[in-house]
Amino acid sequence: MIHRTEPAWQTPVWQQSLNSAFNDVEALFDYLELDKSLLPASLASAKAFRLKVPRGYAELITKGDPNDPLLLQVLPRGVELEDAPGFTTDPLGELKRREGPGVLQKYQGRALLLATAACGINCRYCFRRHYPYGDDPAHREQWQPALDYFRENNDISEVILSGGDPLSLSDDTLRDLVEALAEIPHVRRLRIHSRLPVVLPERITGELLDLLGDSWLQPVMVLHVNHPRELSDAALEALSALNTSRVTLFNQSVLLKGVNDDPDILARLSESLFAARVIPYYLHLLDRVQGAAHFEVSQEQARKTYQSLRKMVPGYLLPRLVRDDGELPYKLPIL
Ligand SMILES: *Cc1c(COP(=O)(O)O)cnc(C)c1O
Ligand code: SF4
Numbered sequence: 001m002i003h004r005t006e007p008a009w010q011t012p013v014w015q016q017s018l019n020s021a022f023n024d025v026e027a028l029f030d031y032l033e034l035d036k037s038l039l040p041a042s043l044a045s046a047k048a049f050r051l052k053v054p055r056g057y058a059e060l061i062t063k064g065d066p067n068d069p070l071l072l073q074v075l076p077r078g079v080e081l082e083d084a085p086g087f088t089t090d091p092l093g094e095l096k097r098r099e100g101p102g103v104l105q106k107y108q109g110r111a112l113l114l115a116t117a118a119c120g121i122n123c124r125y126c127f128r129r130h131y132p133y134g135d136d137p138a139h140r141e142q143w144q145p146a147l148d149y150f151r152e153n154n155d156i157s158e159v160i161l162s163g164g165d166p167l168s169l170s171d172d173t174l175r176d177l178v179e180a181l182a183e184i185p186h187v188r189r190l191r192i193h194s195r196l197p198v199v200l201p202e203r204i205t206g207e208l209l210d211l212l213g214d215s216w217l218q219p220v221m222v223l224h225v226n227h228p229r230e231l232s233d234a235a236l237e238a239l240s241a242l243n244t245s246r247v248t249l250f251n252q253s254v255l256l257k258g259v260n261d262d263p264d265i266l267a268r269l270s271e272s273l274f275a276a277r278v279i280p281y282y283l284h285l286l287d288r289v290q291g292a293a294h295f296e297v298s299q300e301q302a303r304k305t306y307q308s309l310r311k312m313v314p315g316y317l318l319p320r321l322v323r324d325d326g327e328l329p330y331k332l333p334i335l
Helices: 013-019 025-032 036-048 069-074 141-152 171-182 206-214 233-244 263-275 299-312
Strands: 103-107 110-116 158-163 189-194 218-224 248-254 279-284 320-323
Touching (some): 103 141, 110 141, 141 171, 233 248, 248 263, 263 279, 263 299, 299 320
Parallel strands (some): 189 218, 218 248, 248 279, 279 320
């Protein structure tokens, strides 16, 4: 069921879910029946980048399995603290590319707004895990410089809401933002990069669907799903509701060692996405962010996996294997 908007005095259901996400490492260990010998290292790693796992996502993890592909994406582990040459805190050089508060424009015609620091889940490989979001806006008044920038640059036809996760913003705040963007004549498309429809499907409220459907901006959503098991029944329902509201859906994944570096899994992911009317868009090589080196699949191995995948799915279900090199004005195709 899609949750209708509650009276203003009530905390929305999705906000309650977000508030009750696991953020205590020991509680997660208990819930998932994990071997406590891993606990001290996990606690230490969570100090560098905190744990956050929505309960609905934790329910998809197999209890007692330390190698569960969903668990590996969210569990702080000791390996994160090991030094890895070439892995830095700002792998894409984003800090020097900011065009004003919260705006990144590296590509022609598309500008990215870091709309909020908040996220629904903390992925251990997140390339913005060290990003100093504190400097960036999270309220409407603070977006004014960004809105001015979009207005002044009339080559911008698409605004991408990113973050953090832009769907962590309330429906009211998002509506304000979308309405302000819609007033800029040359902006035609609104793209939302979000993992929430999958990790917190109750976020897809009737209010959100209405505000996307009401806007004359063409709505596009790029999801972030790495493994077919993340597509729970609730997630599929949320995707179906987005489809019904005519939001064009794409997916990007990160190729992660131990999680999805296997052509069979990637093929299943593509098939499951398409069954939910989501087009696989990008398969990213890992951004070399400090703390994530253990997830890296070498470029050579990535090519092999991708060549196998190519034989298994129709061309339209083959995501583009890319790397973000930080300097180029597009994502660099690997094959
Ligand atoms: C990835 C990215 C985009 C979007 O690129 P597409 O190829 O259009 O999906 C836009 N801006 C920045 C800064 C990006 O990193
Ligand atoms: S959902 Fe995206 S932005 Fe948030 S932690 Fe995961 S990878 Fe990072």
